[in-house]
Amino acid sequence: MSESNLPLTEDAIKREQLSSDFANLSEDFDKFSEECAFLFDAFSAVTREPECITEHTSEGIRHLCYWLKYQVIGYREKIDEMQARWRVLSRKKSC
Template sequence: MSESNLPLTEDAVEREPLSSDFVNLNDDFSKFSEECAFSFDALAAVSRESECITPHTSEGSRHLCYWLKYQVIGYREKIDEMQDSWRVLNRRQ
C-alpha cells in the first residue's frame, strides 16, 4: 500500500483543521500587524502636532487604543487555544 493510500489516523484527522486554523490565524495576524503599523504612524504624526488634537481626534485615539487592546487579547486567546489543542494531540503520541 502506498503512503498516500494509508488510512488517516485520528491524530492526523485532528491535525489537519488545526494546521489550517494556524495558517488562517497567521494571515489574520499579518493583516492586523500592518494595520497596527499604519495606526501607530498616524498616532505618532498627530502627537507631533499637538494643535491638531481636537476632542474628535482624542476620542478617535481612545477608540483605536481600545480596539487594539481587544484585538491583541483575541489573538492571545486564539493562540492559547491552538497551543492547548496541539498539546493534547502531542500527549497522545
C-alpha cells in the same frame, strides 16, 4: 495500498485542522500587524502637532486603542487555545 491512500486517523485529521488554523491565524496576524504599523504612524504624526488634537481626534484615538487592546486579547486567546490543542495531540502521539 500505498501509505498516501490510507484513511486518515482522527489525530491526523486534528493535526491537519490545527495546521490550517495556524496558517489562517498567521495570515490574520500579518494583516493586523500592517494595520497596527499604519495606526502607530498616524498616532505619532498626531502627537507632533498637539494643537490638531480635537475632541473628535481624541475620541478616535481612544476608540482605536480600545480596538487594539481587544484584538491583542483575541490573538492571545486563539494562540493559547491552539497551544492547548497541540499539547493534547503531542501527548497522544508520544503514548
